[in-house]
Amino acid sequence: MFKYLGSKRVFVPVLGQIARASGARTAVDLFTGTTRVAQEFKRSGITTTATDLATYSYVYAQTFIEQDGSKIDEGVLGEAIDYLDQLPGKPGYFTETFCRKSRFFQPKNGARIDAIRNQIEEEFKGTDLYPILLTALIRAADRVDSTTGVQMAYLKEWAPRSYNDLKLIAPKLIPGTGHAKLGDAMKLVDELPRTDLMYLDPPYNQHRYFTNYHIWETLVRWDEPEVYGVACKRVDARDPELKSVFNSKPAMKDAFFDLLTRAKTDLYVISYNDESWITKEQMTRALYDAGAEHVEALEFEHSRYVGALIGIHNLQGEKVGKVSHTKNTEWIFIAGDRDRVQAAAKGAK
Ligand SMILES: C[S@@+](CC[C@H](N)C(=O)[O-])C[C@H]1O[C@@H](n2cnc3c(N)ncnc32)[C@H](O)[C@@H]1O
Structure with a gap:
């Protein structure tokens, strides 16, 4: 892989476990970057679609996701x-x-x-x-x-x-089926067919x-x-x-929440860190507003999975359970039907 800001290298195994435990047979990685996460989904036998705004990322997606490795x-x-x-x-x-x-x-x-x-x-x-x-x-x-x-x-x-x-x-190369698409997530989200799981890892700050x-x-x-x-x-x-709405502080939050509402997916899996322009509470609320029955947030510290599921979020977006505050905290939000979310979260433990 190449050096890439915000690459989810250390989260690849846990994201794979979540996807497998959810029983997903199709998945979309909407901000695929290096395609690492999409590769893990594809390796798990999930038909995966990888999309991004960057053309180098599209080339990666064509190589690792769209191309059936067994045919080369x-x-x-x-x-x-x-x-x-x-x-x-x-x-x-x-x-x-x-x-x-x-x-x-x-x-x-x-x-x-x-x-x-x-x-x-x-x-x-x-x-x-x-x-x-x-x-x-x-x-x-x-x-x-x-x-x-x-x-x-x-x-x-x-x-x-x-x-x-x-x-x-x-x-x-990876054997299996997949698709690659180049474009703005705000547009592609309406064009993509319904999927079992959608993984979202947008930029959360001004760095383009x-x-x-x-x-x-x-x-x-x-x-x-x-x-x-x-x-x-x-x-x-x-x-x-060529500018992304996700790099604009005034526009990012509404755009992302709009995206959540338009995404045709049974399960949302979202990477998030608490230095972003969206608070955890806002994210939770937005997922409920987008139609999720249940939301769980898994907390990770540094590059190491702490394994602490910090709580279930109720309909008001309030956290139930204890929150331990740590530096460099990363989160994975899982949202959708209660059974599916709980099964997926269990896979991460
Ligand atoms: C945090 S990185 C994703 C990293 C990826 N999960 C990985 O492990 O490599 C965010 C990605 O979003 C892409 N991006 C930014 N704005 C976008 C937009 N409007 N539509 C689609 N992709 C966008 C960037 O090109 C970048 O690859």
Whole structure:
């Protein structure tokens, strides 16, 4: 996987347990990011749909969720990876923009990224291998970047890993069925068919993924955009249609609650942390308002699952039970029919 803000790496096992315990046969991961959570659902035999606003995330979803891993010949994929990995570097837009005008990658790796990306476009566009090879390239570039994990800035001194040679590795594909969709959750939510489980992990603050990962956007789109600023961000980052309502403090809460009401799902599973613009009480109330019969909130501390189910929330949105206050608290809300919610929550324990 690649370095990603808000990635739910440590929650993947528990989210998988929740999904399996709920008996879901279909699931949607509406803000899929790295697709980690959607991958876990798919691995559990659940027909999974992964959606996001970011094009690199869509490429990941095509690779890990939409593509039935059993249909790809590993030998053919391995050959394509080896062939691309041996191409000599040829500096182009990527090297000029991200290695010379800015210093996100060492020029020797930038030149190889240029050469490999061009060849993927020329030889593999329109084939099943296309998103898989792009995924391999993003991951390889991520392993030799010179950032702290976001692309708003690069390090003053080259990161030690940036001296390594870029190396393409074939992604491990997952057998099974799934779908990938690119788009705004506010629109997609009406287009998606009814699902047994919907997992929601939206951005809860002003940090925009489009600008934090602008290099992956450009690497996937391969459109040589005009850039601005020290970090060479895409000028279209300023376009209103590429802005997410979830990064707007005045609009986020109502938008998310509206989304909950429109979501066609039997079970909501929501990741939440208490530094967000929505309070726990507001979230609970919104889930009841959206039609849930029962809501439970599971509390986690740091990266470690504490295992403390902090309480059942009644119809008034009031917590019943004791709340232990801890730093860096993360929550998983589960909402829907009482039996289903209780079964799902039990799975997390
Ligand atoms: C907290 S991250 C999700 C992380 C993911 N659960 C994981 O483990 O990798 C939020 C995601 O929401 C996406 N996003 C932001 N606004 C969106 C919108 N309006 N519609 C769809 N996706 C959006 C971002 O691109 C980002 O990938």
